[in-house]
Amino acid sequence: MASADKPINTDVPEKDVFALHFLQSLSNLRRQNTFNSPEKTNDRVKKIKKAAYVSMARAAGGTSRLWSRALLRRAAKETNKVVRFSRRKKRVTWLRRRSNRRDPVEEEEKEAERLRNLVPGGGAMETSKLIEETAYYIKCLSMQVKVMQCLVDGLSPK
């Protein structure tokens, strides 16, 4: 981690891994009778969405990534209300000094702030770590979307 020459690895697992984890989550939901019971549609959708994120986090390597760890932790203590990501420690930015004029670095930091709110666990990450985690997060997210799209296509009436 300290070496400046070490290449950042952003390879994600194959699509099968994501599909497998999502299927497992779905069959768990099936066992809990989520799909047959006369439940409110909203609850069902929320459960599926949660299953999607949790299975994605597991497929991505569980706790080995900061964002997946944050996702799993959030899912574990989530009730029915929305949980906001809060900053737990003072983050380190790549600004060595705070400048009062609007220079490009400040613009970057503003965008980085927005990114922090979107990536799970981003609030506690240093900016360079944030970018690395974001790359991985984006790849996994698009994998998950592909898996779900395949499912929808397969289940839709011809």
Added chain:
Amino acid sequence: MSSRRSSRLRQSGSSRISDDQIADLVTKLQHLIPELRRRRSDKVSASKVLQETCNYIRNLHREVNDLSDRLSELLASTDDNSAEAAIIRSLLNY
């Protein structure tokens, strides 16, 4: 809990991340985002990359939401046996 703390220390206490590394990471990010990959130019500023990244992530979240909606309808309306077969078939065909 201490492992969490030490991993945080490892990030901020180690030698300063060089600007080159950050630029490299930003470039990697740029290649991942379809919007920016099409442009193929190296002159996209870091803040633009971050901005497009935010938009892209928001889009992906929205797609997950939409797909969850549709999955919820589909899974509720199909009966057990055909649903399982359809699921396995569709995932094996990608």
